[in-house]
Amino acid sequence: MPLTASFSDVRRDLSTIADKVMTDHVQITVFRNNKPAFKIVPIDVPAEDKGYLALADEVDADYHDVFEALAHES
Incomplete structure (x- = not known):
């Protein structure tokens, strides 16, 4: 199941979200106004x-x- 977060979630919890991306090596799609805006992806x-x-x-x-x-x- 793809991971998603709202833009306001990212503003509030960027550190937690970044830790999840780096430790679990997952991508998170960020939505703004109920539309996909960008992805946070781990670097290989x-x-x-x-x-x-x-x-x-x-x-x-x-x-x-x-x-x-x-x-x-x-």
């Missing part, structure tokens, strides 16, 4: 690049709280 990552992504995930996990604090500073 070449095997040789997966090492870099794992390293980036590790850095993010270690310093997530620091990145969050910096993002919310004025």
Whole structure:
């Protein structure tokens, strides 16, 4: 069954929707005014690049709280 979301759902929950696309490797069609507007699709990552992504995930996990604090500073 194809996954869909409304434009307002995407505005409200983009982070959650993006996580679903990336972890479950699914496409989500976004509707605006009851018409398909665009799709959010996962990017196929070449095997040789997966090492870099794992390293980036590790850095993010270690310093997530620091990145969050910096993002919310004025």
